[in-house]
Amino acid sequence: MAVGVSALTVSLMSSADLDSWGWRIPFFVGAALAASVWVARSTMHESPEFRRQQDQGTVPDVPLRHAIANHRVGIARAFSISALGSITYYVGITYVPAFLTSVSSLSEKESLWLSTVAAVAVIVITPVTGALTDRIGRKPVLIGLCLGSAALPITMFALMASSARGEALAGAVILALLAGAVSAVGAVATAEQFPGEGRITGLALGATMATAIFGGLTPYVAQLLVERTGWASAPGAMIALVAIAVFPVLLMMRETAPR
Helix, strand or coil, rough: HHHHHHHHHHCCCCCCHHCHHHHHHHHHHHHHHHHHHHHHCCCCCHHHHHHHHHHHHHCCCCCCHHHHHCCCHHHHHHHHHHHHHHHHHHHHHHHHHHHHHHHHCCCHHHHHHHHHHHHHHHHHHHHHHHHHHHHHHHHHHHHHHHHHHHHHHHHHHHHHHHCCCCHHHHHHHHHHHHHHHHHHHHHHHHHHHCCCCHHHHHHHHHHHHHHHHHHHHHHHHHHHCCCCHHHCCCHHHHHHHHHHHHHHHHHHHHCCCCC
C-alpha cells in the first residue's frame, strides 16, 4: 500500500507541486493508518499465553535478565533468521525503487509502479509460504529460501540494472517473492525459539535488533556501495553474504513447527 500510494502521488502531480507540498501526502495516509491501528490495538485482549503465565505465577520478575540467562541460543537463532528476513526485505524490496531510479533508465514513476507489482507478489506468496511451512516445517523452508537468497539476488540486481523494463520487472518480482517468503516463515520461526516466559524480550534482543541493523542500515549501505564501486549487483552481494553466514545456523536449528 505504501509504494502504491507513492506511485499514485508521483503519477498524478507535477514535479513542482510534488517537491513543494505533494511529498507530504503519503505521510498523511500513514497518519490515518496509525490512528486506525491505535483504535484496533486499544480493543485487543491480552494474549492467552501471558494469561497462562499470570495464572501459573511464571512471569519473570526481570525479563531482560531472564532472557539473557536462559535463552541465549534462542536469541542468536532469532537474530540470524531476522537478519536474513530483514536484508532480503529492506534491500530486495524497500530499496528497489531508489535503485531503479538511480541505476537503471526507469523514471521515478515507472520504478514505483514496478515496485507496486512486486509488492502484490509479496501479498500472494505470504499465505502460500505459511501453508507450506505448516505442512512440512519451518526448517526445510528456511533452508531452501536461504539457498535461494545466496544464489539469486546478484543476478536479479543485474537484471534490474538493465534498460529493459521486462527484465527489471522480472528481477524485482523474484526478489519480492523471495523476501516475502522469508518474512512469512521467519516471523513465526523466531517466536518459536522461545517459551512464553522469555519470548517478547528474546525477540526484542534477537529479531528486532537484527531488523534495526540489517533493515534500517542496509539500504543506505547498498546505495553507498553502488555509488563507490559502480557495481550494480553490490546490493545482491550483500544479501548473498548474509545468507551464507546464516546458513549454518539454520542447518543446526531444531524444528519448531507443532507436530
